[in-house]
Amino acid sequence: MKRVALWLLAEVGEGNEFTKEQMRAAFPGVSQIDRRMRDLRSFDWRIDTNREDPLLTSAQQRFVTRGQPVWEKGMPSRSKSAPAIGAVRRREVISGDSNMCRSCGITPGQFYVGTFEGAQLDIARREVVLPGGVSEVQLVTECNRCRVGAKELAADLSAVIERAGALSPDERELLAGWVDADERTFSTAERVWAEYRALPADARATLREFLGLA
Numbered sequence: 001m002k003r004v005a006l007w008l009l010a011e012v013g014e015g016n017e018f019t020k021e022q023m024r025a026a027f028p029g030v031s032q033i034d035r036r037m038r039d040l041r042s043f044d045w046r047i048d049t050n051r052e053d054p055l056l057t058s059a060q061q062r063f064v065t066r067g068q069p070v071w072e073k074g075m076p077s078r079s080k081s082a083p084a085i086g087a088v089r090r091r092e093v094i095s096g097d098s099n100m101c102r103s104c105g106i107t108p109g110q111f112y113v114g115t116f117e118g119a120q121l122d123i124a125r126r127e128v129v130l131p132g133g134v135s136e137v138q139l140v141t142e143c144n145r146c147r148v149g150a151k152e153l154a155a156d157l158s159a160v161i162e163r164a165g166a167l168s169p170d171e172r173e174l175l176a177g178w179v180d181a182d183e184r185t186f187s188t189a190e191r192v193w194a195e196y197r198a199l200p201a202d203a204r205a206t207l208r209e210f211l212g213l214a
């Protein structure tokens with residue numbers, strides 16, 4: 001895995017594409033080289049396939065961004081990930097989360113705004129501090145982008161201006177206030193809503209109960 005990381009940096013370079021053939025040619029006789037590449041993702045290396053990036057063919061991958069320096073002393077030689085989440089549990093979590101990313105609300109296959117990149121849902125482990133101070137890890141549905149952190153997007157200023165121009169006078173005044181302050185103020189209820197929305201299902205159920213909902 002360390003050699004694969006160094007090869008990506010030295011030979012491929014961030015932002016560039018490579019094929020499995022190139023990778024295998026670089027490591028002749030090394031078995032499970034694809035798996036070593038996948039292990040890097042557990043160390044925050046972002047390597048896209050054509051599932052994440054439709055511009056790639058099925059034979060190509062793209063080295064998007066480097067992650068932790070796995071070649072340094074003290075870094076584990078392979079991922080020590082938590083036990084895998086089974087398919088049944090995975091479906092339970094996603095359906096309990098209303099089949100959407102709890103961070104941004106996107107649903108599977110829906111395109112991210114301004115792109116033709118379709119969202120995929122995955123399960124993240126979220127530490128939830130419970131009332132009373134005990135924390136536990138709960139599972140929550142997140143999309144591929146929210147899990148890895150958003151990558152740079154090309155901004156479309158004219159589209160933004162067009163949408164701003166289509167606002168009603170009241171909305172436009174509200175927007176102008178936020179723009180002028182370079183800050184949007186949120187009410188306490190809106191803040192709590194945003195926090196609630198990103199909680200795992202069990203924690204959401206606790207808040208529902210607190211609010212007296214069934």
Ligand SMILES: [Zn+2]
Pocket residue numbers: 101102103104105106142143144145146147
């Ligand atoms: Zn998301």
